[in-house]
Amino acid sequence: MPARPSESQASFAAKLPLSRHQIDRDYLAREREELFPELLADEGTRILPVSKGRALFQNETSLALLPPAAIPPQAELVYLGRSLATDAPEPVGTPILAALLTDEQAEKVASEEQWGNLRMFATGLSDRDAGLATEALGIANWHASHRFSPRSGRPLRSVKGGWVRIDPDDGHEIFPRTDPAIIVGVTDADDRLLLGSNALWEKNRFSLLAGFVEPGESLEQAVEREIFEESGVRVTDATYLGSQPWPFPASLMLGFRARVDDANPGSLEPDGAEIVDLRWFTRDELIAAGDEVILPGRSSIARAIIEDWYGSEIDD
Template sequence: MPARPSENRASFSAKLPLSRHQVDRDYLAREREDLFPALLGDESTRILPVSKGRALFRTDTSLQLLPPSAIPPQAELVYLGLSLADDADEPVGTPILAALLTDEQASEVATDEQWGNLRMFATGLSDRDAGLATEALAIANWHASHRFSPRTGRPLRSVKGGWVRVDTDDGHEIFPRTDPAIIVGVTDADDRLLLGSNALWEKNRYSLLAGFVEPGESLEQAVEREIFEESGVRVTDAEYLGSQPWPFPASLMVGFRARVDDVDPGTLEPDGAEIIDLRWFTREELAAEAGDTVILPGRSSIARAIIEDWYGSEIAD
């Protein structure tokens, strides 16, 4: 029987692939008006190209960072910060930019096979590369969806190292936004775990219940509301576990566990719209079915980490 879940939250956070980082974001440098000319004029600067939600990979376990001369001159840039990894090819302190490339620019830089999906390769990346890819893709998604002012419809210009977009007519600044979402490992009195199947998935794919935090709502309130809305189950004692950025396109997944309310447990019933099936699993049942009749979330997700935290070890699939 697997060991019971550790109470060490630091240990849990270490299991989250996209929460790793070895980059100093060096935010004060974003104020420099000569930041990009200075960095592009230094061939020791390294640039991570991103395009269409993908990053440039050298191998399955490492990103491909390029010198400034390898990047199309009209590419939109974002300053990611300074490398802190002493085991990387680049020395500690190396400045790193992201280049947000159009389709045409991406084809000039690399073949299609060299572009990789972070969800697929996150677990094999180093701490630095996982952090770089997550940061770069998240900010690239924000730029793609904020080309125009939500107030006036006028075009916005990227400033301050790519971390602000400004309306050049009235000076109004738009800053990056992240959408918080809760994701919850719900257990009952018998310590069984509740998993649900989403209407958009294969019928045998199961994961934890999750949902976005609404305006004016605390994280704990969102836990109680979302679980009830999707499953009919009422929960209590929401306990924070850890969080992981999820740049697909702009979420922060905030992990909790909670238990069914002993006084008012509700009635287990999927909402029928988003969730079409719900199941309680013992550890033995999940281990027996994982990878066979039940498909679990990928190892890059916080859902997988919470499930295995409850289980007590990794689950083979």
């Protein structure tokens, strides 16, 4: 029997906006060859349009789920699953598709102002809509980057409810992939938190240090390597907190806490390429910094880890 998450892990996971879901992915239905014709013929089916990394919103707190007749017939489709939400306008069990629209198709479906960025609106969405948008955008990004076979260069065809792309000539199948990345709340002996500023950001924007897991590397090894590479600090005791999908375009952010290795602390120094500034903060210093320090947005796991260390929500 799989181990149950600890109470602290469960509590932390509840703070992650993009980890929420109320969808049965209904994976067995993906095998049905007539899945899409059946669902499109059902007037109760609902479709979430996505385009250019954005989803269609009804308002700031809910997605726009459209009937099949409102979607261009040539749109590429993905079966997202069936709604489990008891408080949604649609009944429990409603099948939901994503429509991956071209620019021209998107213009016909809705006006520009109706398309929304998940980073901005995630915290206001219901559990079901947050999960739907995260799933739809993640799979849409995969389709957009896997149009052709890496072995032959031939165009791939979408099959199995949009969850597999296949080479029609030799039958080679390609499945969606997610890139694991660690993100770490590093503290020292005085329980100060380490924050860094990326070269691509404005100078007063700070966040936690993070990086992708390399082949043949454990998560704990990735924590130690990435923190040292970006900051010159040696850490130990990497402790897993929770994870959140980050479909911008295809990451799974794995949250950790770690502390400076007292026996071999290293020397604080930004790498100068990706990280250009590093600062230690006490809780009082972080609050006193005010507008001088811009923290990550509330849709990010970085914000959740920072507030977990702080002990409560931090006002913007």
